[in-house]
Amino acid sequence: MTQTLTFTCELPNGVHARPASHVEQLCNTFAADIKWENTRTGNIANAKSVLSLIGTDTLQGDECIITISGEDEMQAIEKITHFIKTEFPHCDEALETTEETGDFAPLPRNLSNLSPAVVRGHSVSSGQGRGKLIQAGGINFDNFITLPSSKGLDEEQSALSTGLEQLRNALVLQQKADNSTAVAVIDAHLSILRDEEFSAKLLSGISEGSCAAEAIIATAKHYGKQLQQSSSAYLRERELDIRDICFQLLQMIYGTDQFRCDNALTEPSICLADDLTPSQFLELDKSLLKGLLLTHGGSTSHTVILARSFNIPTLIGIEESALSPFVNQEVLIDCKQGVVITAITPELERYYQEELRVNNVLEARHAKYRNLPGCTADTIKLEVAANIAHAIEAEPAFNNGAESIGLFRTEMLYMDRTTAPDEDELYNIFCQALEAASDKSIIIRTMDIGGDKPVDYLNIPAENNPFLGYRAIRIYEEYIELFKTQLRGILRASAHGSLKIMIPMISSVEEILWVKDVLAEVRQELRKEKVPFDEKIPLGIMLEVPSVAFIIDQCSEEIDFFSIGSNDLTQYLMAVDRDNAKVTKTYNSLNPAFLRTLDHVVREVHRHGKWIGLCGELGAKGSVLPLLVGLGLDEISMSAPSIPATKERLSKLDSRKCRQLLNKAMACRTAMEVEHLLAQFRMAQSDAPLITTECIVLDADLGSKEEVIKTLSDNLYLAGRCRYPDKLADDLWAREDVFSTGLGFGFAIPHTKSEHIEQSTISVAKLAQPILWGDDEAQFVIMLTLNKHAAGDQHMKIFSKLARKIMHVDFRDSLQKATSAEEIEQLLQGAIAE
Structure with a gap:
């Protein structure tokens, strides 16, 4: 006697992979034949197969009928009825998307003022890298045009069965031996090989006269068409697993020479990937891999963790279509700001040279303590x-x-x-x-x-x-x-x-x-x-x-x-x-x-x-x-x-x-x-002097206002006087937006009172060549940065003293003729002390 259960799907996102897996696991505990019918679409699925259940296209509000027949059908209808009423409504979750909620933080002014052409992403590691943008990963079955001829039903079925068994055994052995993150990928692949509908789809292709290769590719495309249209990242990843396992099956039966997917790197490269698996990542030459850009994946995904362990700069949530026009061109990945620079102008080149200088100084310093x-x-x-x-x-x-x-x-x-x-x-x-x-x-x-x-x-x-x-x-x-x-x-x-x-x-x-x-x-x-x-x-x-x-x-x-x-x-x-x-x-x-x-x-x-x-x-x-x-x-x-x-x-x-x-x-x-x-x-920890030679640079090759402010802010950071140089620079720019701090006579005094400066400091840049500063030119920059907790109106007092002193030609001449940081330090200390 057949048992039936009729109900309405309450899941807001319908039957996607997660709820389908719950149904599959429960139904596979019974010997009875269990079918799931979506009355809206007329699609009927084997309830013991995730892939088959997803194919019913069951949405919220659809009427569904579960039909059970077999020796343990009474136990099955009791358990499944209880599951549908009490647990099934809680199986759903918000579907994953590739984008994180919230807008990206504004770029620091020193960078945004250079009008960079960027694509934004979410940083999951540190560092910067530069190389040719290439697309990696993908397995495209349309590229395999010439396929083997069928050798007859029996031989093709035997080849498929042998290939499935060999692949299953290889994955089980790899699973036992592998103690890395690839284990999770192996589990997903084994679950596909155990799926009843997956095997049935492969065999049906051969029964219709296809060779094993044709049947495998047709199966991959069949499920790919179902899953690629989903807005769920989870389902798209499931499609990747099917594509991957089908490709491995082709290689198992026909060898890697006939079916190859070459991700070999030949020069410094930034890899853009929609679906890079941990095993594919491990195959990449790390000496040439300068950055990784993923459209999917979270900060705890296996591929991301591997990338971090190899110190590969990595961004996730990248919009692939935004970068596609730049494939085979040189790009730069900046994990500090979460950007891909798609047009490396001379100004941006200099910006990142300064970033590299700071990183190298920090690396050398930290090496002493590591x-x-x-x-x-x-x-x-x-x-x-x-x-x-x-x-x-x-x-x-x-x-x-x-x-x-x-x-x-x-x-x-x-x-x-x-x-x-x-x-x-x-x-x-x-x-x-x-x-x-x-x-x-x-x-x-x-x-x-x-x-x-x-x-x-x-x-x-x-x-x-x-x-x-x-x-x-x-x-x-x-x-x-x-x-x-x-x-x-x-x-x-x-x-x-x-x-x-x-x-x-x-x-x-x-x-x-x-x-x-x-x-x-x-x-x-x-x-x-x-x-x-x-x-x-x-x-x-x-x-x-x-x-x-x-x-x-x-x-x-x-x-x-x-x-x-x-x-x-x-x-x-x-x-x-x-x-x-x-x-x-x-x-x-x-x-x-x-x-x-x-x-x-x-x-x-x-x-x-x-x-x-x-x-x-x-x-x-x-x-x-x-x-x-x-x-x-x-x-x-x-x-x-x-x-x-x-x-x-x-x-x-x-x-x-x-x-x-x-x-x-x-x-x-x-x-x-x-x-x-x-x-x-x-502030009191080091009782640092207001002026120090650490923050004075002479004959500096700085070509713009942005470079001056960035370099002097970075020097404050390296001197331990500032925790967030980009934020300090933004505070300086906020004042520049109100009025230019150029004084004329080739001098400028940018200044701010900021929470981002640890020790109040006067920094100096004596430039090799004059630069435009507002409406005037400047070749000698004195930057005043005071901690917001500094007492009273010290900020304006120092500024006024310096401005008045610079009005005197003798003082200006002395500063401009100074040949050492120590000499400039003494001149400024004397000016403030007056």
Whole structure:
């Protein structure tokens, strides 16, 4: 007897890949034949195939009929009815797009004044690169014009079956051996090979007289036509997987000579790709790859993570049509501003030469600190660690000076795939990270998934408030085998190096005790199996839920260490959703209440003889570093590129002064008062003179007002007197917009009072040739930049003194005839002192 279920599709975006995968997974647990019919289109699908379900073109409001027939049809109709009523409406999510919400930030004036021809993108790495723009990736089946002739039904079917089996076995072997990000791609490809409709489509082509190659290409085009029209990035990526697996199948049957896709680079290149897979990225010659431009992909996509690990400048969300006219032409990628320069004018050439100069100076300076331990000027140690999301990031992190891995986020290992990683895969990934670590330690945070980090195959319903919902430790009991598998992977790997286990979202001692019971059970299993592991592997918790701050004494009895998650602790303590634009002003880690909380927890943890670090974004903020030093933390963890600069800043701080600063900050009443206090601390830190030879350049080859302002602002940055040179320059331009600061006589005095200058400074540029400055020419530029917290009207007093002094021909002549920076310094100091 056939069972039927009629219902209306409530999904706002219809049946796309995600809800279809939920239906497919459920239906494949039954032996019965299950069909899905869309009464609007008349399309009928095999409910055990994602591809077939997507092909029904089911939209919101469509009437659907599920028909079930077979030996377990009664059990199937009961489970499927329950699923459609209770879970199916929650399977939908907002479809992905290639563009991020919000407008791009304005370009800095020093760059925008040059009227650059640019295409904007979102930066996911650092640096700049220059080379010929080429299109990479794509597999176009229309290029294969001459295909083999059919050798008959039986032989073609045999060739296809053999090819499918060989490809399946090759992927399984690669999956077991590969401990890189390519694993997620392999999973997607294996799921396609298991899809009933995919296999049926291939065989039907051969049955109609096609050779295997024709059947494979026809299958790729059939599904491509369905999926390429979708506005969903997810579906387009699924189409890429089908195209990729069909191409691999062609190569498996006919060889790579007959079916090739050559992405070989022959000269310095910027690669533009719509669909570059990790394996395709790895094939590119990194010595010639100067930049990567992706129309799709997020900051945590596997290809992007690989690009970062190779220090390849990368932008995502690029509009391909905007760059297509410039293919095979030289372009420049600038990740600092998130732009592709499509016409490199002489002015832009000089702009980026200056950018390169600054980067080279910083690189040389940071190299001195990269391999030194984190230490203050008064020899107080503070370990500087890295945050990573995959094992392939470990080696670059340690090469960048990480003293340890303070946070290995493992949730990415579970996301963007159809099944969870098994124990062997996790073991291999953790071992890969340990190999890079040598004898350094790695803190592995167990999976923080659920809630705001959905994983499709777990079928966790969407929530109104995911940050406070069903996530992290809170899902472990329901998914106990998943948790045990991860613990087994970590423990097995611990036999090969220094690993620590950290549990996220802990809010009570009960949760710690439960984790310890599960951990003890897993340990006992491994002992029985005679599998080696570190019997004394440390166990710690994330300190991000405020309740833990008041039970540190009890927690310390059960665990070995704490790590502050500053991002979540801030939002939980202040009861603010940091992703809600209307309340983000309340999300401020300089709030005195938050600083008092940090001070309390660090004191309490140390009082109980335990170790405590901080692994949130706060650790990388140079302006806040003095407060973190004042707290007395044992470690701070951050993204790897921030490590050398942090060590340099740390080496110039005195821990006692930092503690005094923290005490004053905790006594403040508002976050703004704390910001003012930090600014005053930075000003007093070096007690730098107003005029220094570091900020004086002679016979400078600068050809425009923009070059002068940029060079002098960059020099202030390199001298440690300015944190954001582009913003300081924008402040200078804001005054230039009102009136030109040219004084005549070949002199100009650009000036501003800005929050972006750390130490008030007079900078000088004596130019090799005069340049246009407003309506006049200038060859001697004196730039006055005062901190906005500087006392009173000092800004205008200095400006007036300099302006009056320049009116005297003797003084002008003395400056213009000066042959050294020291001579100019003395002349200006004398002028101000009068």
